[in-house]
Amino acid sequence: MSEQSSRPVAGHVPVLRLGEVLLVTLQGDLYDTTAQQLQQDLSETIATSRVTGVVIDISGVEVVDSFLGRVLAEIAAQSELLAARTVLAGMRPAVAITLVELGLTLPGMRTALNTEAALELLTRPAVPSRSGGLRQESP
Amino acid sequence: MPTAAGVEARLPIRSDMDLVWVRQHVRQAAAQLGFGLVDQTKVLTAASELARNTLVHGGGGEVEVSHVTADGVSGLRLTFSDSGPGIPDLDRALSDGYTTGDGLGMGLGGARRLVHDFEVESAPGSGTTVRVTSWVGRRPGRPGEA
Numbered sequence: 001m002s003e004q005s006s007r008p009v010a011g012h013v014p015v016l017r018l019g020e021v022l023l024v025t026l027q028g029d030l031y032d033t034t035a036q037q038l039q040q041d042l043s044e045t046i047a048t049s050r051v052t053g054v055v056i057d058i059s060g061v062e063v064v065d066s067f068l069g070r071v072l073a074e075i076a077a078q079s080e081l082l083a084a085r086t087v088l089a090g091m092r093p094a095v096a097i098t099l100v101e102l103g104l105t106l107p108g109m110r111t112a113l114n115t116e117a118a119l120e121l122l123t124r125p126a127v128p129s130r131s132g133g134l135r136q137e138s139p
Numbered sequence: 140m141p142t143a144a145g146v147e148a149r150l151p152i153r154s155d156m157d158l159v160w161v162r163q164h165v166r167q168a169a170a171q172l173g174f175g176l177v178d179q180t181k182v183l184t185a186a187s188e189l190a191r192n193t194l195v196h197g198g199g200g201e202v203e204v205s206h207v208t209a210d211g212v213s214g215l216r217l218t219f220s221d222s223g224p225g226i227p228d229l230d231r232a233l234s235d236g237y238t239t240g241d242g243l244g245m246g247l248g249g250a251r252r253l254v255h256d257f258e259v260e261s262a263p264g265s266g267t268t269v270r271v272t273s274w275v276g277r278r279p280g281r282p283g284e285a
Contacts, residue, residue: 029159029162029163030159031155031156031158031159032155032158032191033155062166062180062183063162063180063183063184063187064184065184065187065188065191066188066246066249067187067191092180093177094176094177094179094180094181095180097177097180097181098177098180098181098184098253101181101249101252101253102184102188102249102250102252102253103248103249103252104249
C-alpha cells in the first residue's frame with residue numbers, strides 16, 4: 001500500500017516489446033478509460049507487430065473489480081483471436097481471494113506467479129489454460 | 140487509535156475519475172481503521188463495484204464514508220446513494236449474472252459477499268441507496284446502529 005502504487009494513472013499504459021512477447025505492466029489505480037484504451041491499443045499492437053504472446057503484470061494492482069476483470073478477460077479473448085496467448089502475471093494473494101469471493105474467477109485465463117514464469121510459459125508449446133504458474137514443475 | 144478525522148467523508152460520484160478518488164479514500168480509511176490486507180482489498184473492491192453502479196446505473200450520486208463502532212469493534216460504513224431510475228426487481232439484481240449494463244453482472248451480488256452487512260433500498264423512480272459495513276476483524280455480536 002505504498003504511495004507509489006496507489007497513485008491514479010491516466011492516459012496510456014506503456015506496452016513493452018520483448019522479442020515475440022508484449023509486456024504490459026499495470027501499476028496503481030487505473031481509470032476505466034485507461035483500461036479500455038489499453039484494450040484497444042493492445043489489439044492493434046498485436047495485429048501490427050505479430051507477437052505470439054502478451055504478459056500482463058498486475059503485481060502492482062491492489063484492486064481488480066468486475067470492470068477490470070472483464071477488460072482483462074476481453075484482452076485475453078481478443079489476443080487469442082489474433083493468434084497471441086495471454087498470461088496474467090503476479091496477482092496479489094489478497095486480490096485472488098477477493099476475486100473468488102466476488103465470483104469472478106476468470107476462467108480460461110492463463111496465470112503465472114510472476115513475469116519471469118509467464119515468459120517461460122509463453123516460450124513453450126501451447127498447453128491447456130491454467131498451467132498454474134509453474135510451481136509444481138520445479139525439479 | 141483510529142480517529143474519525145481521516146475516515147468521515149462525503150464524496151461525489153460523477154465520473155470515472157471520481158471512482159479513483161473513492162477507492163483512494165476507502166483504501167486510506169480502511170488502513171487507518173486497522174483492517175488487514177485481505178479485508179482492505181475486499182472492502183475496497185466492494186466500494187469500487189458499488190461506486191460504479193452509482194455512476195453507471197444511478198446516473199451519478201455520492202458516497203458517505205463513516206466510522207461506526209459496536210461492542211468495541213470498529214467498522215467502516217459506506218452509503219452510496221443516487222437519484223436514478225431505481226431497481227425494479229431487487230432479488231433479481233442481487234443474483235449473479237444479472238446485468239443491465241455492460242458489466243459481468245457480479246456488481247451488487249458480488250459486493251454483498253465482500254462485506255459483513257449489506258442493505259439496499261430502492262424503488263422505481265426514487266433512486267437507490269446501498270449501505271454496507273465491514274467490521275475490523277470480526278462482526279460484533281449485535282450489529283451497531285449509527
